[in-house]
Amino acid sequence: MLSDFELGWLAGILEGEGCFDLSTNRTPRVRVSMTDEDIVLRVSILFTRITGCYHQVFVHTPKGQGERRKAHQQAYTVAAYGSNAVKVIKKTVKYMGARRRQRMWQTVNRYKPKNIALDKATTSTLMEAMKADVVQLRRRV
Numbered sequence: 001m002l003s004d005f006e007l008g009w010l011a012g013i014l015e016g017e018g019c020f021d022l023s024t025n026r027t028p029r030v031r032v033s034m035t036d037e038d039i040v041l042r043v044s045i046l047f048t049r050i051t052g053c054y055h056q057v058f059v060h061t062p063k064g065q066g067e068r069r070k071a072h073q074q075a076y077t078v079a080a081y082g083s084n085a086v087k088v089i090k091k092t093v094k095y096m097g098a099r100r101r102q103r104m105w106q107t108v109n110r111y112k113p114k115n116i117a118l119d120k121a122t123t124s125t126l127m128e129a130m131k132a133d134v135v136q137l138r139r140r141v
Helices: 005-019 038-052 064-072 082-095 099-108 120-140
Strands: 018-021 028-034 058-060 075-081
Touching: 005 018, 005 028, 005 038, 005 082, 018 099, 028 038, 028 058, 028 082, 028 099, 038 075, 038 082, 064 075, 075 082, 099 120
Parallel strands: none
Antiparallel strands: 018 028, 028 075, 058 075
């Protein structure tokens, strides 16, 4: 179980550096890629604690020759796919800003899981977050 502080920290990283999309095989993907290895390792640990599955960190070495290669640093990436990505989204959605929430919902709604049912608590959390977004949007208009 993650504390509110840990979920808030993870949501901050996902808000700034995260990507919510569908992978090439049309399953949800939550991905963080950055040059700070320690931060990506911590994200991997939190993904693992949320999903119960290990999430490997991949290293991307800059390509190119000479000066171009020297100008770029190694990047580190961790990602959750499919139902694991949905678990990460469900745990962090209430901490996210309106624009990211919308992107998260789009990712989950375009995914057609096999034999995965939403429980009442998760549905209730998502509905509360949507209602809060609607209220916020109405205030802007």
